[in-house]
Amino acid sequence: MTTIPGVGIGLGVAQGPVARMAEPLPAPDDEPSTIGAEAETERVREAVSAVARELEERGAQAGGSARDVLEAQAMIAEDPSLESELDARISAGATAERAVHEAFATFRETLVAVGGYLGERAADLDDVAQRVIARLRGVPAPGVPDPGHPFVLVATDLAPADTALLDLDQVLALITSEGGPTSHTAILAREKGIVAVVGAAAAADLAEGETVIVDAAAGQIITSPTEEELQRARNRAETRANAASAPITAGALSDGTPVPLLANLGKPEAAADAVTQGAEGVGLFRTEFLFLSSTNAPTVDQQRESYRQLLSEFRGKKVVVRALDAGADKPLAFLNDAHEENPALGLRGLRALRANEDILREQLTALAAADADVRADGEGADLWVMAPMVATVEETSYFVGLAREYGIKTAGIMIEVPAAALLADRVLREADFASIGTNDLTQYTMAADRLLGSVSALQDPWHPAVLTLIHTAGRAGAELGKPVGICGEAAADPLLAVVLVGLGATSLSMAPSALADVRAILLQYTLADARRIAEAALAAPDAASARDAARAAATAQKETNR
Structure with a gap:
């Protein structure tokens, strides 16, 4: 038996035979066309259009975050700049296949140089190019294997188009040798409830057909497991399944300390499913969906209807709405179309x-208006509104004052910038609450673009520097009697959720699929336990050590509690 370390997504465990993703198609030969530029152009137009439509259909089937990612892929595939690149190469005599290979590679380099949202999309171009070339050759596109039996899927990383439509009756677990806890693969795996370990570099050596145990809770893959180990894994999986099907209770620690478990949502249509999965309210409603699909800002009436629909689903429950968070990776022409050298640090x-x-x-x-509408025909929701990307006390005062003008009773801010965390005691004197966005807070604390693969290792919310800032904000909230929640991806990591509560978080918001695991782990510890586990993580020198220290402290605490 050997173990391969990685980053676990959730608390699941699964076992089965390995099936590897097919190797990419080889690069087309650099040979001149024999059918002429007009015919090659017609071929490439048909292939690109067909692949774009397929991506859109997959997105419509998958829904959720996958739909947004796949629609973005389809848009890039048909980008006019890319079309010009293809035309230029075909005019120079290249075949459609070779033109796609070269043009997509060049376009990919351009997007990487741009960075931000477009830089993130660059990696997806490889998958789109493979699909277009496969279409031109009349062969199946490389993708998820079909060995004819359930399997553990092993890949370098997964394209969003593959992750979106994984057959969960066949894919027992997912292992990637690249990627991290905030990669698209990790986010979609968490959303779908797939047992996954990502960033396991040594997984590249796993052999086709060998049996492995994928232990997300421990963040490792066990190779050549004994029958005893396999049985323990089966027992754990069964226990977890039973816990997931148990009656849903309010989030709390074992000593009764309440920890409301809320949902991160991007569209009102996702509300009903979140409630079914045990969401006690909404900790982050992203309003960008109303703006990103439009060339003009939506009207007040259009917004009002969407907000009314959301609030109606959560009558009597807290709903935290974030004001439009545009700029950086979500540019909007009607909001800010000026070129910025570093948009993540610009006007966003x-x-x-x-x-x-x-x-x-x-x-x-x-x-x-939406809040008033819902209250007019029954019990209303408890509406909280917060501003994104706040860095100063003055910005806090500005937003809270403006919200008060419109009758918003509970107005707060996002803590995503280290300055806001460091001045949390002063910021929270002005705001009614704060919500910590761990994705951006980590990015700015570590000076590591969260959309840039080359520094993804630094984009880890377990880093003690990030945890220290969260602790600073949590302590300020406790002293002032102001709620400080967490709404970044970090809250969906069960062990980190315990640490966050120990650091002072008063609520946790996450993808609805993560709620069951977080609810279960919180019930294993008291508030004093959580604080001790958090202290162990804070004392570590780096992210990996913090994770290990917290895991060791949590294990020791469970032994003490028996």
Whole structure:
């Protein structure tokens, strides 16, 4: 028996035979066309269009985050700049296959250089290019294997198109040798509830057909397991399944300390499913979906209807709505179309809204109206509204004051910038609450672009520097009697959720599929336990050590509690 370390997604465990992703198609030969430029152009237009439509159909089937990712892929596949690259190569005599290979590679390099949202999409171009070339050759596109029996899928990484439509009756677990806890593979695996270990570099050596145990809770893969180990894994999987089917209770620690477990949502249509999975409210409603698909800002009435639909699903429950968070990886032409050398540090979030205050005022108008609509025909929701990308006390005062003008009773801010965390005691004197966005807080603390693969190892919320800032904010909230929640991806990591509560988080918001695992682990510890586990993580020198220290402290605490 040997173990391969990686980053586990969730608390699941699974076992089965390995099936590896097929190798990419070889690069087309660099040979001149024999059918002429017009015919090659017609071939490539048909292939690109067909692949784009297939991606859109897959997205529609998958829904959720997968739909957004796949629709973005389809848009890039048909980008006019890419089409010009293809035409130029075909005009120079290349075949359609070779033109696709070269043009997509060049376009990929361009997007990587741009960085931000487009830089993130660059890696997806490899998958699109493979699908277009396969279409041109009349062969199946490389993708998820079909060995005819359930299997553990092993890949370098998964393209969003593959992850979106995995057959969960066949894929027992997922292992990738690349990627991290905030990669698309990890996010989609968490959303679908797939047992997964990502970033396991040594998984590249796993052999086709060998039996492995994928232990997400321990963040490892066990190779050549004994029958005893296999049985223990089966018992754990069964226990977890039973816990997931048990009656849903409010989030709490074993000593009764309440820890509300909320959902991160991007569209009102996802509300009903979140409630079914045990969401006690909404900790982050991203309003960007109303804006990103439009060339103009939506009207007050359009926004009002969407907010009304959301609030109606959560009558009597807390709903935290984030004001439009545009800029950086979510550019909007009507909000800020100026070129910025580093948009992640530019006019984004509240900064962009202040520069276009009419958009912010219209959003607050729509939220207040929707809240009144819902209250008029029964019990209302408990509406909280927060501003994104707040860095100063003055920005906090500005937003809270503006929200009050429109009758918003509970107004707060996102803590995503280290400055806001360091001044949390002053910021929270102005705001009613704060919500920590761990993705951006980690990015800015570690000076590591969260969309840049070359520094993905630094994009880890377990880093003690990040945990220290969270602790600073949590302590300030406790002293002032102000709630401090977590709404970043970190809250969906069960062990990290315990640490976050120990650092002072008063609520946790996450993808609905992660709620059951987090609810279960919180019930294993008291608040004093959580604080001791958090202290162990804080004392570590780096992210990996913090994770290991917390795991060791949690294990020791469970032994003590028996």
